[in-house]
Amino acid sequence: MTNNSFADRLSEAMKTAGLTQASLAESVGMSQSSIWKLTSGAASGSRKTVELAKALKVRPEWLASGELPRDDSNPATMVSTTPPPLPGTFRIDLLDIQASAGPGTYLSSEFVDTIRAIEFTEEHARSMFGNRSASAIKVITVRGDSMEGTIDPGDFVFVDTTINYFEGDGIYVFVFGKTIHIKRLQMQKNSLVVLSDNKLYSSWEIDASDEDQFHVLAKVLVKQSPAFKRFG
Structure with missing residues (x-):
């Protein structure tokens, strides 16, 4: 259990989410004065706690x-991955690739969810x-081996989600058609060449006619x- 009040937790969560009283009020259908009462401690709780938490x-x-449910395995009790970070910590949340990729179901992905967040000093x-701000950085766990040697299966990869366009040669997370990839992109003449550091995979090109199928999610x-050694 935490010792802070509802007002403290609400203010902390608003700061982490980057929401003002006005923007939070608009997102949950409340007046700004009502949010002010909650953050100032003039009101000790709200009937819209679930809506506030979701926002x-x-x-x-x-x-x-200030408490978390004992059964974390029940998705119905979960609205988010973790509570706001403690002061002085820099928390990086899991990249929600499906949401970032837009509507629809993608057929394959080179990532797998093994963590929800990582915190650093x-x-x-x-x-x-x-x-870079914590809100700009996300983490993903690589599953595929197409970048093996540079990025191996099981590696945690930290990406900048504010770079959602090709800004020069580098490794990117991107959608092409109905698949999500982590690959090296390199501009050659008028085409983007998609390169895998694992030489078992062939290179391929994205040209102007493919632009409607190509969307950059982030730059690596x-x-x-995660190097683990068992001793027993």
């Missing part, structure tokens, strides 16, 4: 009481990501390998 991407149980985060910044 802030936190669990309603945490927002209401702010100092460590700056050394890894520079001055850093990878981290």
Whole structure:
């Protein structure tokens, strides 16, 4: 259980989500004065806690009481991945690839959900990501082996979601048609060449006629390998 109040948790979640009183009020159909009362402590709770939690991407149980349900395996009790981070931490959430890719069901993906979020100290985060904000960075777990040697299956990959366009040669997460890829993109003459660092995979091209099928989700910044050793 946390010792802070509903007002503290609400204010903390708003800060993490980057929402103002006005924007939160609009998203849940409340007046700004009602949100002010909640954040100032003039009101100790709200009948719209579930709607508030959904807008802030936190669990309603945490927002209401500071507690989390014991049964985390039940998706019906989950609105978000984790409660807001503690002060002084830099939390990177899982990239919701299906949402980022837009409507529809994608046939294949080179990623798998093995984590929900990773937290760093702010100092460590700056050394890894520079001055980028936590909201810009997301993490994914690679499943495919097409980039093996550079990015191996099981690696955590940190991406910048503000780079949703081709800004120069590099490794990107992108949608082509109904598939999601993590590949190296390189401009050659008038076409984007898609390269796999695993030489078992052939290169292919994206030209002007393919633009309606091609959408960049993020650019890869850093990878981290979960190197585990068992001693018993």
